[in-house]
Structures are given as structure tokens and as C-alpha cells.
Amino acid sequence: MTDHPVDLDKHRGMAAQKATDLRRALAEVETHARELRERESELEHRMMSAPAASWPEAAVKARHLLNLYAASLPAEDTRHRALVAKLLDDFTRLTEVDRGSS
Known part of the structure; x- marks a missing residue:
């Protein structure tokens, strides 16, 4: 040993x-x-x-759900994938604008 x-x-x-x-x-x-x-x-x-206390908090929840939805889309569904991507971009842009005005 x-x-x-x-x-x-x-x-x-x-x-x-x-x-x-x-x-x-x-x-x-x-x-x-x-x-x-x-x-x-x-x-x-x-x-x-x-419940969300603000629009940015609601956007976080919506972002999560949209990512789940996008993950379930077939690869060939480029239209809905693009729509989800644009909406997520909108959330980001509007959140940044909201932070700038605070």
C-alpha cells in the first residue's frame, strides 16, 4: 500500500x-x-x-418573458425573432432615456 x-x-x-x-x-x-x-x-x-413598482421593473419582467418566448421560436421564424429583438432594444433605449431624465 x-x-x-x-x-x-x-x-x-x-x-x-x-x-x-x-x-x-x-x-x-x-x-x-x-x-x-x-x-x-x-x-x-x-x-x-x-407587482412591479415602476416601468423599468415591469420591463425587466417583460424582458425575461420575451427571452423565454424567443427561445421557443423555431429558427426559421425570423419575423418574430426580429420583432422581439426590436422590442428588447426599445426597452433598453427607453430605460436609458428614463435614467437620463431622473
Whole structure:
């Protein structure tokens, strides 16, 4: 017995090493995706728990919903994608104008 761990990756063939690397990467991606879904759920709960106190706050909620909608659109639906993009640009522009007048 030795107190030093054996690096099994060094003893694998190239194909086995690539398969191991892919499994590790997939596990990491799945973990990040789960964490993202949990954070998104938490955000949506916070958004539903209280009404917006201002137009910029309402725009944040609308921006989130528009991004969800845009993500569900088929790639060939360029008209609706462009419309969503223009509306998000409007929100950004109007929010900046509102900040400038405050």
C-alpha cells in the first residue's frame, strides 16, 4: 500500500480517456443546467411575489418573458425573432432615456 493516489487516467488508452473526459464534461454541463433551472425558478418566484413598482421593473419582467418566448421560436421564424429583438432594444433605449431624465 502507498499513501499516494494512483492516477488511473494515465493508464487508460486514448479512446477510454476521451470517453472519460466526455462523461465528466457532460456531468458538469448537467450540473450547471440544473443549477440554472433552479436559479431561474427562484427568479420567477420573486417576480411573481410582488407587482412591479415602476416601468423599468415591469420591463425587466417583460424582458425575461420575451427571452423565454424567443427561445421557443423555431429558427426559421425570423419575423418574430426580429420583432422581439426590436422590442428588447426599445426597452433598453427607453430605460436609458428614463435614467437620463431622473
